[in-house]
Amino acid sequence: MNANPLANPAPQHPVPQHPAPQAAPARGLWQIAVRRLLRNRVGLASAAVVAAFLLLILTTASGLLARDWDQQYAVSFAPPTAIAGNPQDDDAVGQGGTGSQIDPRAPVDLYGVVDPLADVMARIHGLSAPQAAAVAPEPTSVSGVVDPIGDALARAKAVPKSAVTQQRAVSLTLGADKWGRSVALKVVKGAETSVLVGLAAAAVATLIGTLLGALAGYCGGWVDATLDWLYGVFTAIPYLLLVFAIAAVLQQKGVTTIVLILGLTGWTGVYRLIRAEYLKHKAREYVQAARAIGASHLRRMFVHILPNVSHVVLVQLSQQVVGFIKAEVILSFLGFGVPVDVVSWGSMLNETPNELILGKWWQLAAAAVMMAVLVTAFAMLTDALRDALDPRLK
Amino acid sequence: MSVFPLPVALFLSALVSLPVAAADMPRPPAEASPKVLNVEIPVPETTLDPAAIQDLYSAQMASVIFEGLLGYDYLARPAKLVPLLADGMPEISDGGKQWLVHLRHGVRFAPDEALGNKPREVHASDVVFTLERLLDPEVHSPFSFLLEGKIVGLDAAARRAADQHAHFNYQAPVAGLQVIDDYTLRIQLNAPDVNFGHALAQPNLGIVAPEVVRHYGDQIGGHPVGTGPYRLVRWVRGSALSFEANPVYRKRLWNFDPGTDPEARRIASRMQGHAIPAVPRVEVRVIAEQQSALLAFRKGELDILYLQNKLAPVALDGRGALKPDLRKLGVQHEVTTEPEILFNYLNVEDPLVGGMAPERIALRRAILMAQDDEAFIRVIRKGQAVHLPYPVPAGVVGHDPAYRSLLEYDPAAANALLDAFGYRPGADGFRRTPQGQPFAVRYWRQSEGETREFEELYKRGLDQIHVHFEGHPVPFPDLLKAERACQVTTRLGAWIADYPDGDDFMQLFYGPNTHANNLACFQNAEWDAMYRKSVTLVPGPERDALYHRMARMLETLGVAKVSHTRLHHMLLQPKVVGFRKSMVSAVAEWPFVDLQ
């Protein structure tokens, strides 16, 4: 193995050749597999953990939980409740501010410059006596600029800044980040992003790899030669540069971009395995029989052969998920992470080097532990799946 | 870290399996010899050809190898020009258009193979070559602006070379650069220019020898040969540079003007009369990750550390003083403000937020009023910055500490302003244009580095005024290109003084500088007229009054809001003496520092 953190765990290595199920009907294979899986206690436990995470993701995705992760709940870097109570003196810098309280509405000298909005601003400032706190403006019945702000200003008096600070919590369950956001909510919401990115990217990579692998293995000839050339090119280019290059082509930043970067760079391992499977299977009797009864090429490829290699696809898929969840962290480090209105484990971990040195370890701990638990469970589930589907593929 | 039982267990098992007694490891050889100054830079250097240097850190390096005609007094505040290779300050005549420069006798370039391994005396022709070279199209100096349009005949010569894609003809005489004898040079300017002395003091105009430039061709950036206090002896590109005292450096003693500042006087009383340079060897290391740099300083691997804002709370307490553990170690701490401004600007040519219709001005002003400078300073800068509403920062000529902004953080007023102009919220809670169209403000930043939190704060501001936010991180080259093309809607701009005069900052909004430095693409006849007038004025009350009006106009029209200036914290090991943060960031302090 190598230290390339972006490399996917499995596809780099020659996987031992193994005899395919001897034209066993696909259903039988799966039944046996499920029975084996149910006997595997570790596998079941892992499956339970993964299922729990998926449930968690469902609740966040549906908005039941952590919808307001971006809100400020506490003071900057509020510690976890368990260790709160021994305030560290270095917090002072984070909280102290500049000490200068500037009144934004005190009159200023215009130095003879004509302010085009002078009238409006004068009215806004004229009504500036503190009134009830207000939050969202509602549509006002304003026409043009004539006396527009009476209503608006009734609501527009913000709570004085100092009062807001006092309302904020000084500790949270898992602590707060620099903006006073809850690390607990972030790590839960981040799970959603990271897992979805992992799943979607693995789906893209596996889809491309399976499709191209099937085409190359089944068709052979120039199709195989061309796809093999493409495979050669993609594997020869350093992974890191491929990431940069594809990111440059995609231009946009966002979750979709991350999925595409990972998917478009990660298909090669799947491709090679599936191609080898198809090469073997297309000569098998059951495929010949299908041909004899007049099944089309497409039908033979995807209806007859695919179910018999689907266990390879499934194992690859879950291995990819594990790899991609980890790769998202590195992409964040390289500046291709999620946008600021999205949180992921990668974006959280990338905030941590500077936090750790300030002694604020809670975000690092939360994100790293959550990620370790999920990825470990997922990897063990993958192992169990592989064992169940094909015990020879240890 | 008890939260990581598994990896720590693995680490330990890995350590046990390898009988490396890390604690007994020999110190690297560089740290064994006595007087070595260990310093860091956070960004890899690019080149040591003075004319081609663009970045601050390469310029610092060049400033100890090369010397210009003029320089800045190490201690004087505000910055004071002093002669360096010139023998006395230039004699200015012809109403400020003619500058007569006398060269110091006996100044020699350090020996190099291009000079036959012998030192060579600096002559006026070298100065002419250096000045001409800054405008040589093939050098494409990022600092060509220092001389552009200033010296009679020089621009025409440069344009000739550029138009024909030919080499610059250094043999052809330039009318404004007249060599009288080996030690005398007359410079004729196109127009009186109060800032020309600052240009001559920039590290980019460090004097170079024509033979050396010719000898190394396009590799000149790797072979710096100058007259300065140090010479480069080892260079691992992008990683480490070693300097040794230049053996043929002229005898130069510590003699600077501390003024009335007690701290400066203390330094001066200790150092006056010392030899320059005092430390025979300087080791510069590139440390990209700032936490690595601080950890290294605390372990004593570095003597001087520029403490970046993010890490300030580790070393400083709430009042900005050193923490007890560091004070106990005797660590010294020096804080100054950077001669820089950070400002949010809005593109006046933008199809969405641009234009001078009242509702567009109101939108821009509301956006700027929603930007919380105090939170920026407290959370992102960790308290290590000062609010600065004026475009001219402290320490730069023309600064006004009493200036107050029209656009201070006031989300309530910003909301009221948007309400007043008909930007009403739609069903999703975000405001619509007065015409009822949904819109989003696109905030640009560079995708590399640590600007992500700028974006987070900007979004928090827009959330408060219910304006839809769209983050747009792009690679740095793309950002520059878009900025020059006036395609950037809004961004946090930054400008560090090239020379300590307000003009360097005011030109950021001058109409004809659109597609160059005028990133807001602000073109306003009244403003431009005031700027043109300001250039002809000697710094003083008249120019200050003009600057005040210009600054205010940027606010009333919603072009830009100046936010803050960073505090520059230097941490010094106890043994470092004589350190004073240089007024001009591009000039390194190492030659003036000693180790006890």
Place this chain on the structure above:
Amino acid sequence: MNAYLLRRVLQMIPTLFGVVLLVFLLFNWVGGDPAYVLAGKFSNPRDIENIRHQLGVDQPLYVQLGIFLRQVITFDFGNSWATQEPVSHIFLSRLGPSLALMIPMLVLETLLGVVLALAVAHVRDSWIDRTLTLLTTSAMSISLLVYIIVGQYVFAFALGWFPVQGWSSTPQGWVHYAVLPILLGLAVSLAPAIRLYRTFVLDEIHQDYVRTARAKGVPEWRVMLVHVLRNASIPIITNVLASLPALLIGAFLLERFFSIPGIGREVILAVERSDFPVIKAVTVAVAVATMVFNLLADLAYKWVDPRVELS
């Protein structure tokens, strides 16, 4: 054999051409415009045009592709646009630190991986095996970034066993600076290596020849170390050789955090600066190395196991 070699080498040409084409399209066509970075502050459109002309990026794409191809053939990529340093010099001077980091890491990883894999394969399906599987799986589940952040903080700073960062090209300096990054890299790469090599060893343990050897009374240690290892070493060698080229820039995180002037760090820097000559050269060089090492892996395969037919 010679015919085989010739054919394999010839096969590299279309692949290399594909790499060149892809890199060219991706970076020249959609990549950033370096002129804006190089022009610096105060630049005007005329300065930019002048720089674009000097870099040759104002020429038609096919001309630029031709120049690129000539550079690939002569392996002379000119000077870096950002620093004017010759690309060949950049490559040679950054190679050393990268290798000084990666080769010990690879050697240790292989040795430790093989030994541990043999050990756990020997006690397969016991609680030790299962525990180690769990341990390696968990170790693999933690991001390299976390290892580096925590490792640098704990071992270099808090415990003070290592320097926090830095590099020196002397052997002494290497011992001083390289140990912690190597250990951290090892902590990340050892777990997957053990898992992989365990499968290789298990594949062999079930073979007939192992049963025969045991039946003949060959001691167990000899079965494992001689018979099994010999055969399992084929996929292991292939794996090690194939992973070498990727290692070159694979350690960019370690290089960045520990300020090691290696190739990985240089590549990131080059991308940030739009320094195309460096990007192109590194890509092409790593691509060639990848292909050559794949060939070497196949040859080594043949060398270890003469029964293998090269086709």
